[in-house]
Amino acid sequence: xxxxxxxxxxxxxxAARKVVITTHANPDGDAMGSSLAMFHYLKKKGxxxxxxxxxxxxxxxxxxxxxxxxxxxxxxxxxxDQLIAEAEIIVxxxxxALSRTGDMENALxxxxxxxAVIDHHISPDTFPDFLISDVAKSSTAEIVYDFxxxxxxxxxxxxxxxxxxxxxxxxxxxxxxxxxxTAAVHRKAAFLIECGADNxxxxxxxxxxxSEMRLRLFGYxxxxxxxxxxxxxALIVLSRNELQRFAVRQGDTEGLVNFPMKMQEINLSVLxxxxxxxxxxxxxxxxxxxxxxxxxxxxNGGGHRNAAxxxxxxxxxxxxxxxxxxxxxxxxxxxx
Ligand code: 5GP
Ligand code: MN
Numbered sequence: 001x002x003x004x005x006x007x008x009x010x011x012x013x014x015a016a017r018k019v020v021i022t023t024h025a026n027p028d029g030d031a032m033g034s035s036l037a038m039f040h041y042l043k044k045k046g047x048x049x050x051x052x053x054x055x056x057x058x059x060x061x062x063x064x065x066x067x068x069x070x071x072x073x074x075x076x077x078x079x080x081d082q083l084i085a086e087a088e089i090i091v092x093x094x095x096x097a098l099s100r101t102g103d104m105e106n107a108l109x110x111x112x113x114x115x116a117v118i119d120h121h122i123s124p125d126t127f128p129d130f131l132i133s134d135v136a137k138s139s140t141a142e143i144v145y146d147f148x149x150x151x152x153x154x155x156x157x158x159x160x161x162x163x164x165x166x167x168x169x170x171x172x173x174x175x176x177x178x179x180x181x182t183a184a185v186h187r188k189a190a191f192l193i194e195c196g197a198d199n200x201x202x203x204x205x206x207x208x209x210x211s212e213m214r215l216r217l218f219g220y221x222x223x224x225x226x227x228x229x230x231x232x233x234a235l236i237v238l239s240r241n242e243l244q245r246f247a248v249r250q251g252d253t254e255g256l257v258n259f260p261m262k263m264q265e266i267n268l269s270v271l272x273x274x275x276x277x278x279x280x281x282x283x284x285x286x287x288x289x290x291x292x293x294x295x296x297x298x299x300n301g302g303g304h305r306n307a308a309x310x311x312x313x314x315x316x317x318x319x320x321x322x323x324x325x326x327x328x329x330x331x332x333x334x335x336x
Pocket of ligand 2 (some may be wrong): 140
């Protein structure tokens with residue numbers, strides 16, 4: 001059984017020097033924000049941390065403080081493998097199953113380091129030695145904030161840490177809109193603003209930096225979106241061809257799956273994208289329809305009740321067909 005006491009983890013971290021911080025493949029704002037916040041915090045605690053992420057991440061996150069020191073595993077070089085092999089502790093943020101780390105999985109699995117998971121997804125795996133997990137929390141960044149506070153280090157939160165934590169909370173709450181956005185989340189966000197996070201500037205950098213092509217891609221997808229009105233479901237499918245036509249870059253489809261949820265009568269929104277190496281599915285729901293369970297059961301995935309993802313190695317056509325054939329079984333649950 002993993003140790004769930006944050007003070008045990010901080011004791012280990014304080015005793016260690018070489019710490020690797022990592023997160024899931026295709027990192028989002030919470031993944032990068034919580035990882036870089038932890039990076040700055042652990043430096044202040046006397047560790048020598050390194051952030052290694054499995055794949056690259058969108059440009060709208062590249063302004064985060066510490067960005068230039070992030071190693072991208074996918075880009076190769078033996079340095080990342082060496083750091084992982086030599087680490088005393090590996091801190092895994094915003095995921096709870098090693099399979100979410102893509103090509104990095106083997107190196108992480110064979111590392112002799114103690115492993116800590118700090119995360120808010122459902123059903124954590126049993127691999128970690130330390131586990132700080134709370135599915136009720138808005139974001140991993142919020143849990144990192146709580147961790148720093150429990151360790152008595154709130155006073156160490158400077159502008160850099162505040163900007164990273166604020167970004168994680170901002171993105172995972174969809175701009176403070178999702179049900180996990182409690183009064184406490186707003187208080188923490190307010191404190192981070194007081195510590196120097198420029199909330200307006202961060203919002204602009206993260207959400208309002210679309211290229212023309214990216215916005216036109218969104219328009220195109222919404223135009224072509226398929227509605228299953230009796231099942232309260234919207235489906236957007238993007239083929240490899242379409243990705244090329246719109247010169248889609250890393251992160252360009254981020255947030256797209258949320259748009260159909262703007263229709264009050266839609267309870268499930270699904271985005272299926274042909275990412276060449278695999279078909280990626282994203283799910284968003286309203287109310288009681290549990291997309292974590294749906295993604296787990298049918299598409300090797302998981303996540304949260306109202307936001308989850310999955311993948312498949314079948315063809316795009318097959319995956320779409322499979323989804324459409326399963327969907328009617330959920331008619332009742334989708335009425336909500
Ligand atoms: P997104 O659709 O934005 O990629 O992901 C939505 C949520 O589901 C995020 O919390 C993400 O971490 C989780 N998620 C996305 N893809 C997968 C997956 O393949 N497996 C699991 N377990 N979770 C996923
Ligand atoms: Mn998250």
